[in-house]
Every structure is written in C-alpha cells, then in structure tokens.
Amino acid sequence: MSDFQNGTPSVAVKSGPRFSVVWLLPVIAALLGIWLLVDTILKQGPEITISFKSAEGLEAGKTKIKFRDVEIGKVIEIIIKKDLSGIIVVAELQKDTESHLTEETKFWVVKPRLDARGISGLGTIVSGAFIAIEPTSKGSATKSFIGLETPPVIKIDAAGKEFILTTTKLGSYGIGSPVLSRGIEVGEILGSELAADGKNIEVHVFVKAPHDKLVKENTRFWDVSGINISLDADGMQIRTASLTSLFIGGIAFETPPKIGDAPPGENLSKFVLYDNKAAIQTVSYSRKIEFISYFDNSVRGLNVGAPIEFKGIKIGTVKDVKIEFDAENTNFRIPVLYEIELDRISEIKGNIIADGAIFPILIERGLRAQLKSGNIVTGQLIVNLDFHPGSPAKYFGEGGIFSEIPTVPSTLDELTSSITDLIAKINNLPLDEIAKGLEKTLTNANRVIKSADEIINTSEAKNLVRNLDTSIKRFNSIASKVDIDMMPRLTAVIQEANETLATVKDAVSENSPLRYNLENTLEELSKAARSVRGLAEYLERNPNALISGKKAN
Amino acid sequence: MTTARENSLVGCHHCNLIVAVGPDDIGLAPKIMCPRCSSVLHQRKPNSIARSWALLIAAVILYIPANTIPIMTVTSFGEGSPDTIMSGVIHLLEADQIPIAALVFFASIVVPIFKIVMISMILISVQFKSGWRAKDRTLIYRLTEVVGRWSMIDIFMISILVGLVKLGNIATIEVGFGAVAFAAVVVLTMFSATYFDPRLIWDHAQSNELMED
Numbered sequence: 111m112s113d114f115q116n117g118t119p120s121v122a123v124k125s126g127p128r129f130s131v132v133w134l135l136p137v138i139a140a141l142l143g144i145w146l147l148v149d150t151i152l153k154q155g156p157e158i159t160i161s162f163k164s165a166e167g168l169e170a171g172k173t174k175i176k177f178r179d180v181e182i183g184k185v186i187e188i189i190i191k192k193d194l195s196g197i198i199v200v201a202e203l204q205k206d207t208e209s210h211l212t213e214e215t216k217f218w219v220v221k222p223r224l225d226a227r228g229i230s231g232l233g234t235i236v237s238g239a240f241i242a243i244e245p246t247s248k249g250s251a252t253k254s255f256i257g258l259e260t261p262p263v264i265k266i267d268a269a270g271k272e273f274i275l276t277t278t279k280l281g282s283y284g285i286g287s288p289v290l291s292r293g294i295e296v297g298e299i300l301g302s303e304l305a306a307d308g309k310n311i312e313v314h315v316f317v318k319a320p321h322d323k324l325v326k327e328n329t330r331f332w333d334v335s336g337i338n339i340s341l342d343a344d345g346m347q348i349r350t351a352s353l354t355s356l357f358i359g360g361i362a363f364e365t366p367p368k369i370g371d372a373p374p375g376e377n378l379s380k381f382v383l384y385d386n387k388a389a390i391q392t393v394s395y396s397r398k399i400e401f402i403s404y405f406d407n408s409v410r411g412l413n414v415g416a417p418i419e420f421k422g423i424k425i426g427t428v429k430d431v432k433i434e435f436d437a438e439n440t441n442f443r444i445p446v447l448y449e450i451e452l453d454r455i456s457e458i459k460g461n462i463i464a465d466g467a468i469f470p471i472l473i474e475r476g477l478r479a480q481l482k483s484g485n486i487v488t489g490q491l492i493v494n495l496d497f498h499p500g501s502p503a504k505y506f507g508e509g510g511i512f513s514e515i516p517t518v519p520s521t522l523d524e525l526t527s528s529i530t531d532l533i534a535k536i537n538n539l540p541l542d543e544i545a546k547g548l549e550k551t552l553t554n555a556n557r558v559i560k561s562a563d564e565i566i567n568t569s570e571a572k573n574l575v576r577n578l579d580t581s582i583k584r585f586n587s588i589a590s591k592v593d594i595d596m597m598p599r600l601t602a603v604i605q606e607a608n609e610t611l612a613t614v615k616d617a618v619s620e621n622s623p624l625r626y627n628l629e630n631t632l633e634e635l636s637k638a639a640r641s642v643r644g645l646a647e648y649l650e651r652n653p654n655a656l657i658s659g660k661k662a663n
Numbered sequence: 664m665t666t667a668r669e670n671s672l673v674g675c676h677h678c679n680l681i682v683a684v685g686p687d688d689i690g691l692a693p694k695i696m697c698p699r700c701s702s703v704l705h706q707r708k709p710n711s712i713a714r715s716w717a718l719l720i721a722a723v724i725l726y727i728p729a730n731t732i733p734i735m736t737v738t739s740f741g742e743g744s745p746d747t748i749m750s751g752v753i754h755l756l757e758a759d760q761i762p763i764a765a766l767v768f769f770a771s772i773v774v775p776i777f778k779i780v781m782i783s784m785i786l787i788s789v790q791f792k793s794g795w796r797a798k799d800r801t802l803i804y805r806l807t808e809v810v811g812r813w814s815m816i817d818i819f820m821i822s823i824l825v826g827l828v829k830l831g832n833i834a835t836i837e838v839g840f841g842a843v844a845f846a847a848v849v850v851l852t853m854f855s856a857t858y859f860d861p862r863l864i865w866d867h868a869q870s871n872e873l874m875e876d
Contacts, residue, residue: 132714133713135721
C-alpha cells in the first residue's frame with residue numbers, strides 16, 4: 111500500500127466554489143412547462159361555427175381561416191347538419207378575435223374562381239382552399255355564422271356607395287366589371303340577382319368614394335358592354351367604351367343637367383339600367399304607372415309605342431293593344447294598355463303625382479282618354495288625355511291590376527257618328543209621301559190659280575178693278591191738295607221754334623252775360639255767407655264784442 | 664479486491680494516470696487536478712447523484728411537452744396538420760411504412776422512456792446503497808449511455824427535412840416546439856447518464872457481488 115503512495119506524485123490542489131447550479135435545470139424545465147401550459151390556455155381563442163352548403167375543399171384539422179392571407183384560425187371539425195341541408199364547420203380562432211365576430215362578419219371559402227376580374231384564388235390550387243373572413247365590429251356579437259357561397263360583393267371597409275340597377279336582361283358584364291363615369295373607372299359590379307318580382311334583374315354596383323357623389327337621383331346608368339354598331343340614315347356608327355369593357359363588359363353612368371338641384375343618390379337606392387346610351391335619350395323616365403282604357407271604335411293606326419299625350423305633351427307610350435269579346439253583352443271592345451312616365455311631369459309642390467294617387471281625383475274631374483289622329487297623312491293614332499268635364503265615366507272594370515281611365519269617343523268618331531245619324535235621319539224621311547203631298551198641293555194650287563183666273567176674267571171683277579182705280583185717283587188728288595195747303599204753314603212754325611231755341615241757347619251758353627252775372631252773384635253770396643259765419647264764430651267766443659267792438663290782435 | 668479509493672488512489676479520466684490522493688487533499692480542496700494533464704480528478708464524480716437526479720427530473724418534465732406538443736408540421740398542397748411523435752408513428756403505420764415506424768417508435772418513444780426508467784432505477788438503487796446485481800446494473804448503465812444518442816435521429820431527421828423541404832405551397836415542413844423539448848429530453852438524459860458515476864454502483868456492491876466471482 112505504502113509502495114503505491116511513495117511512487118506516485120501527490121495531487122495539486124485548486125480551491126473553488128462548490129455550488130451546484132444543476133438543480134436550476136429542473137426548475138427551468140418546470141417553469142418552461144408551466145409557461146407552455148399557461149400560454150396554451152391563454153391563446154385559446156373563441157370556437158365558432160360556420161354553416162356552408164358543402165364542405166368542398168375543406169378538411170377538418172387542416173383548412174385554415176385567413177384574414178388578408180394571414181392565418182387566424184383553423185377548422186377543427188366538420189359536421190353534417192341534422193337535416194342534411196348542409197354542413198357546419200367548427201373552427202377555432204385566435205385569441206382576441208371575439209370583438210370582430212359579429213352578425214355582420216362574413217365567411218366564405220376561397221377556391222379557384224373564374225370571373226370577369228379574371229382568375230382569382232389560383233394560389234389555392236396548390237395551397238388548398240381556405241376560409242376567408244371579413245371581420246367587422248358592427249352588429250351584435252355571435253359565435254355561429256352562415257358562410258357565403260361566393261365571395262362577398264362588397265368589402266365592408268371600402269368607402270363608397272352601393273346602388274341597385276334594375277334591368278330586364280343581364281348584359282355581358284359580370285362580377286368585377288368596371289363602372290365608368292366619363293370613361294374613368296370609378297367602381298365595379300358586385301353581382302346580380304333576380305329581383306323579388308321575378309321580372310327584373312337587379313345588378314349591384316359599387317361606386318367608390320369620392321366618385322359616389324357623382325351619382326344623383328336623376329343619374330342614368332347604361333350598359334357599355336362590347337361594341338355597339340348601329341346602321342341608320344346617318345351612316346354606320348360603332349361605339350365602344352373602353353378596351354376593358356369590350357372584353358369584360360361594364361356599366362357607365364352620367365348625370366344629365368336638370369332644372370333644379372338633384373339630391374345625391376342614397377346608398378342602395380335603385381336605378382334603371384338601360385341597354386345603351388341611345389335608349390336613355392328615348393326613354394329616360396323610370397317611374398311609370400300602367401293604365402288601361404277600353405275603346406269601342408277602330409284603333410286602326412294605334413301601334414304599340416304610340417305616344418300618350420296630355421295637353422299636347424308626350425307623357426307616356428302605348429304598351430299593348432288587344433281585342434276582347436264580351437260574351438255577356440256580345441260586344442267587342444279594345445283594351446289599350448299604356449304607361450305614363452310620371453317623371454315627365456315635374457311637381458312644384460308636394461309629391462302626389464309620383465305615387466299615382468292623383469289619378470282617381472283627376473278622373474273625377476273629367477280626365478278621359480281619347481283617340482286622336484296623330485298624323486293625318488299616315489293615319490297614325492295617339493291616345494290623348496284631357497279633361498272632358500261632364501262626360502260620364504264609363505268603367506269596364508276588368509283591367510285587373512291596371513287602373514282604368516275611362517274613354518270618350520274621339521272627335522273623328524263624333525263627327526262620323528253625327529254624319530251617320532244625319533244620313534240615317536235623311537234616309538228615314540218619307541220622301542215618297544212628301545213628294546206625293548207636294549204633288550197634291552201643287553195640283554190644288556193649280557186649281558186655285560185657275561179658278562182665280564176665271565174670277566178675274568169675269569165682268570164683276572173688271573168693274574171692281576175699275577172702281578178701285580178711280581178711288582185711288584181721288585185719294586191721290588186729296589193728298590196733293592193737303593201738301594200744297596199745309597206745307598208753307600208748317601215750315602213757318604218750325605222756323606219760329608228754331609229761333610226761340612237759339613235764343614235760349616245763347617242765354618245759357620258759357621260765355622253768355624246772363625251766366626257770367628249769375629256766377630258772380632253766387633260767388634259774392636258765398637263770400638258774404640263766409641263772413642257771416644266768421645262773425646258768428648267770433649261772437650260766440652267773444653260775446654262782449656257786441657258792446658266793446660272787435661279788438662285788434 | 665479493493666477499490667482505488669480504499670487505496671487512496673485516483674485515476675485520471677483523460678490520461679489514465681494513477682495519482683495518489685491523501686485524505687488531507689480531499690478535505691482541503693474541492694478540486695484535485697492531474698499533475699500530468701491538469702484535468703480535474705475525482706475519486707467519485709462530485710455531486711453525481713444530485714446532478715443526475717436534477718437533469719433527470721428536468722428531462723421528465725420536458726418529456727410531457729415533447730410528446731404533447733407537435734414536433735413538426737408537414738404542409739403539402741395546403742393540407743397537413745401538426746404531428747406529435749406518436750401521431751407521426753401512427754401516420755407512418757397507416758402509410759404501411761412499418762420499418763420506419765418501428766425505428767421512430769424505438770428511437771423516440773422506447774429509448775427515452777427506457778433511459779429515464781433505467782437511470783432513475785440505478786439512482787434509486789445507489790441511494791439505497793443496494794448492492795443488488797451490481798454487474799447487471801452496470802451493464803444497463805452502459806447500454807443507456809450507448810443507446811441514448813440514437814434518440815437524436817428523430818431530431819436529425821426533422822432538421823434535415825426542414826432544411827431540404829422548402830417547396831413553398833407544394834410542401835413545407837415546420838418545426839414545432841415539441842422537437843425542441845424532445846431534443847432537450849434526449850440531451851438532458853444523456854447528461855444525466857454522464858454525470859452519474861457508475862463506480863458508485865460498486866461502492867456498495869463489492870462485498871457480495873465481487874466475492875461471488
């Protein structure tokens with residue numbers, strides 16, 4: 111043992127702290143573990159449910175929820191609805207997203223799409239579909255949502271206004287097609303849908319601020335898709351708005367100048383979308399009311415599109431002309447359907463024409479429809495509305511949904527019918543009998559004349575004539591005698607009378623001395639009267655003047 | 664047979680020089696150094712059991728996140744979910760990659776658990792001064808040391824994959840915190856095994872075990 115110790119060198123000694131820091135390691139590990147646990151609990155975001163029609167492209171545990179391409183959540187579970195009408199996606203979002211989860215929050219699946227804007231979501235072919243969210247703080251908080259089947263047509267945070275354009279057929283524009291104002295892109299088409307009435311199509315457009323101010327209540331929108339080629343008397347016209355709209359369509363708008371200031375278009379207000387710009391120039395009135403009138407007479411020359419005039423101004427057009435047979439009365443009648451463009455009448459005070467409530471009142475006051483010749487040469491007819499007070503309002507009342515305006519016969523009809531009446535009366539005259547009577551009368555007259563002739567030719571008659579002749583001669587001589595005797599005397603009397611009248615005239619004439627004197631006298635008299643009045647007044651105030659006399663002032 | 668300590672001798676860990684140590688030396692200073700290579704000499708590794716325990720406990724704590732938190736996320740064509748070690752093994756099994764599944768299962772599940780259990784068993788036995796089957800325990804200890812590093816193949820595999828598979832949307836692999844925790848578990852158990860001084864096993868075993876030989 112000592113051999114070992116002797117042969118080996120002794121150790122070198124180094125002093126140092128004997129502090130074991132190794133126990134820090136489990137402490138750090140434990141702290142790390144606790145931190146992880148707390149972090150996981152704290153990061154636990156809200157769990158939401160979104161319902162979709164189909165789970166195409168979605169996968170539980172894999173599909174992400176992204177906002178502006180940043181992942182903010184993940185799909186945990188996909189459940190089929192109990193009624194099998196769709197699926198419910200259960201997703202977990204990151205913490206602090208609750209404040210943006212409201213009823214207005216939109217979710218939709220982003221997948222490859224081909225639309226007017228081009229191809230979108232192409233990245234999702236390789237990255238897989240994801241659910242996009244458009245958060246908003248508006249509305250009340252909720253945890254269950256209904257997912258959109260297509261990307262939302264409007265971005266919540268975009269400034270501007272949405273307008274609804276109604277049209278009868280969809281043009282070649284689509285979601286994302288531009289909305290142009292004077293050729294500049296100011297918005298885009300958000301989408302289109304069938305209107306509630308099933309007749310029209312509603313196209314939603316979004317006009318970005320500040321251009322949305324350009325849209326007034328009287329703004330006109332029209333389709334500028336593709337090329338517009340028209341061939342008419344002026345030659346051929348080719349119109350296209352822009353190269354973009356040539357390919358993907360578009361809608362343009364313009365606000366025409368108007369008497370008075372038009373109020374700006376409200377958000378979600380409705381406008382008419384015209385097929386092209388030319389259509390606006392012919393039809394630029396959007397608010398219309400349809401009326402029906404029944405005519406008895408021929409409507410030859412009344413075409414669909416014929417104008418409706420009121421006091422000579424076009425206020426509408428004929429929409430339809432038909433013929434109906436009334437089996438009850440075995441009568442034919444012609445219903446004419448026409449629409450009145452209310453915007454053509456500007457109201458000064460109030461707004462009663464616009465809702466059509468004025469028409470029953472007007473009918474009561476005698477508003478009637480009448481066929482009128484629009485063009486004598488071509489025989490075109492128009493429907494003229496005017497007041498015919500006193501004419502009875504005859505309703506057929508079978509216009510269905512359309513209000514009826516009673517009719518009066520046309521002036522032409524009136525003329526025709528009175529001539530017809532006259533002819534009929536003439537026709538009905540007993541001409542033969544009249545002729546016979548006339549003949550009889552004439553025969554009688556002849557007979558009378560003959561007998562008179564015979565009487566004249568008798569001697570008595572001749573004597574009578576001779577006596578008459580002498581009587582007249584005598585009368586003549588008497589008259590002449592009267593003339594000779596009476597005339598000079600009468601003349602003298604008249605002359606004297608004339609002289610007397612002249613004298614009287616002189617006496618009362620303006621420059622006559624009599625009159626002058628009379629006027630002077632009257633004047634003097636009036637002065638005297640005034641003096642007496644003055645004296646009397648003075649005496650009244652100063653009765654002592656009678657004794658003491660008038661004192662000088 | 665006696666131990667070196669009983670003969671007041673210490674073997675240098677590095678140059679294998681046998682050095683004589685007086686009882687005074689140990690009492691005076693915490694560290695004694697090899698006169699030839701200046702490395703620190705220990706009769707027994709200082710604080711061996713405490714350090715081993717500390718590292719082992721740290722490893723046990725980290726073993727929980729290592730298995731519950733995803734170690735990596737493979738995203739291919741937008742699809743892919745984070746995988747923990749066990750779910751990765753299950754996916755490999757589902758894909759009929761049985762050998763790889765077995766390898767991963769062995770290296771990443773069996774080995775760490777084996778190490779943790781074995782080291783704690785040895786530590787407990789030493790603390791209770793048990794001399795029971797000292798030779799077997801030494802064998803187990805050696806096995807633990809040897810096999811421990813193989814657990815790292817999972818980590819190496821992930822590291823390589825993350826570096827290589829960067830194909831954007833087509834395929835991407837991201838590391839999860841679980842991988843870090845797992846690597847920490849492996850490293851900590853390795854250190855735990857290293858800090859343990861197997862000579863401690865024999866301190867209480869010499870009487871019965873060696874006599875049998």
